[in-house]
Amino acid sequence: MWPGRCAASAAAGGRRELPLLKIDLPGREITLDHVVLDFNGTLALDGSLLPGVRKRLEDLARKAALYVFTADTIGSAAGECAGLPVEMVRVSPQEGGVDKARLVERLGADRTAAIGNGRNDALMLQKAALGLVVLGEEGADVGALLAADVVFPHILAALDFLLKPRRAVATLRP
Numbered sequence: 414m415w416p417g418r419c420a421a422s423a424a425a426g427g428r429r430e431l432p433l434l435k436i437d438l439p440g441r442e443i444t445l446d447h448v449v450l451d452f453n454g455t456l457a458l459d460g461s462l463l464p465g466v467r468k469r470l471e472d473l474a475r476k477a478a479l480y481v482f483t484a485d486t487i488g489s490a491a492g493e494c495a496g497l498p499v500e501m502v503r504v505s506p507q508e509g510g511v512d513k514a515r516l517v518e519r520l521g522a523d524r525t526a527a528i529g530n531g532r533n534d535a536l537m538l539q540k541a542a543l544g545l546v547v548l549g550e551e552g553a554d555v556g557a558l559l560a561a562d563v564v565f566p567h568i569l570a571a572l573d574f575l576l577k578p579r580r581a582v583a584t585l586r587p
Contacts (some may be wrong), residue, residue: 436543436578443542445477447520448575449513449528450499452483454551456567460487463549467497469572472580474498477526477575479560482513482537489578504533513537525539526572535560545571 434445450456456466470479480500482508483490504512504587515524517525517537527534527541532554536546539560546553546561547568558564563584565571574580 434473434575434578436581436585438582439545443581445523445526445542445575447480448473448477448525449480449482449502449517449520449525449537449541451531451534452481452485452494452514453487454530455474455489455528455534455547457493458550460489460493463568464492465569466572469569469576470497470499472576473572480516480520480544482509482529484509504556509533510536514540517541526575528568530554530557532556538562545574547571 475504526543536557
């Protein structure tokens with residue numbers, strides 16, 4: 414974990430009582446306690462949070478604990494996420510994909526959604542109960558696309574998908 418965690422989830426040792434984030438599908442209900450997100454290429458472009466992301470993360474944090482993964486290659490992640498109700502998690506530049514997958518498993522993959530776009534996101538997208546891939550300005554790795562449950566043109570659409578779970582019915586119903 415990163416020593417300078419950004420906000421609320423650290424307050425109670427990473428545990429908070431939150432309303433459940435539920436996605437009701439015909440014949441299946443997905444209940445999410447955690448959302449893990451890649452930083453650069455997903456939430457940010459060239460190290461800067463994309464417009465509209467901050468507000469949506471604040472809204473989503475009322476329903477689930479949020480974790481932001483980064484190798485922080487550019488060195489801006491902590492500053493960009495300052496004040497957000499997220500827990501920053503530093504991953505290895507070489508083994509980041511494994512680091513991300515391990516945290517998803519530790520949190521409980523069956524109650525975790527993952528959002529990413531890169532090759533090092535594929536394993537976490539595959540393991541999570543719900544994997545969302547974002548194309549964005551950087552594009553998306555083909556392996557991440559194949560590992561995901563749903564593909565979005567940009568991060569705002571992916572976050573809105575979780576914030577407005579009725580949208581999932583049309584996309585994920587059998």
